[in-house]
Amino acid sequence: MILIPIKMKLLFLSLSMLLLTACDIGSNSITEGIHVDFSATPDTVSNLNAVAGPKTINVSGFGTVVLDKAYLVFSNLTIADECDTQFVAMAEKALNFIIPAASAHTEATENSTGEPVVINLLLADGAEIDLGNITLITDQLCGVSIDMAVADEDAVNLPAIGSGEPDMVGKSLYVSGTYNGNPFIISKSVTLIGRDLLFLTPLDLSATNLSEEVLIAVNYDSWFDSLDPAGLGDASPVQADVDQFFINIASSIHQKSN
Numbered sequence: 001m002i003l004i005p006i007k008m009k010l011l012f013l014s015l016s017m018l019l020l021t022a023c024d025i026g027s028n029s030i031t032e033g034i035h036v037d038f039s040a041t042p043d044t045v046s047n048l049n050a051v052a053g054p055k056t057i058n059v060s061g062f063g064t065v066v067l068d069k070a071y072l073v074f075s076n077l078t079i080a081d082e083c084d085t086q087f088v089a090m091a092e093k094a095l096n097f098i099i100p101a102a103s104a105h106t107e108a109t110e111n112s113t114g115e116p117v118v119i120n121l122l123l124a125d126g127a128e129i130d131l132g133n134i135t136l137i138t139d140q141l142c143g144v145s146i147d148m149a150v151a152d153e154d155a156v157n158l159p160a161i162g163s164g165e166p167d168m169v170g171k172s173l174y175v176s177g178t179y180n181g182n183p184f185i186i187s188k189s190v191t192l193i194g195r196d197l198l199f200l201t202p203l204d205l206s207a208t209n210l211s212e213e214v215l216i217a218v219n220y221d222s223w224f225d226s227l228d229p230a231g232l233g234d235a236s237p238v239q240a241d242v243d244q245f246f247i248n249i250a251s252s253i254h255q256k257s258n
Contacts, residue, residue, distance in 0.1 A: 044220065072218065
């Protein structure tokens with residue numbers, strides 16, 4: 001038997017630990033600092049390119065809607081690194097359900113924002129609203145899940161109360177304006193099961209490509225498709241129209257090329 005001196009054993013042990021540490025550093029350096037920045041923007045199917053302020057929508061077969069307020073809350077974004085068949089089915093079908101209101105504010109994690117953001121859709125089309133960023137431990141990303149729940153007192157971009165804007169605390173949606181000249185208000189404190197979006201192309205992050213930007217657009221001019229706006233107002237809602245309205249909102253959310 002060949003005996004190895006104690007000093008030699010300690011040297012081998014030290015070298016082994018250094019090699020393991022180097023390997024760990026090398027593997028972690030690929031994903032360290034990787035992040036995705038998210039933003040939202042008002043958009044239209046018909047490419048209106050509307051300026052900031054009240055927006056006019058022609059609803060086929062029903063008339064004209066003029067929006068003087070339009071707020072929607074994105075309460076949380078969660079990145080997806082494995083888009084299985086269930087995720088793809090949800091993304092393609094835009095399957096949505098309405099559930100009771102819940103607190104929107106959650107804790108940010110390594111793959112989610114956790115902070116509700118109020119989106120003002122009467123900003124100019126194309127104006128970008130910061131939704132936050134996600135710092136990742138993975139570098140292969142295929143989609144994002146968007147939750148829409150009520151805003152809390154700490155939500156980002158809450159409109160200033162007393163300036164004629166609605167109090168969005170406890171609300172997930174507020175829309176007001178006129179339909180063929182008749183005023184209406186749609187104010188909701190409900191939670192929508194999220195909109196799952198497959199990215200236009202998977203995000204392939206690496207040591208040489210540490211960050212990506214994802215722009216999420218909301219086609220507000222499609223919200224009134226296939227329904228009578230007269231059945232949406234809080235004064236005399238028609239449940240079937242309200243349900244379709246929520247589905248239209250979720251379906252209007254899509255990724256837009258930067």
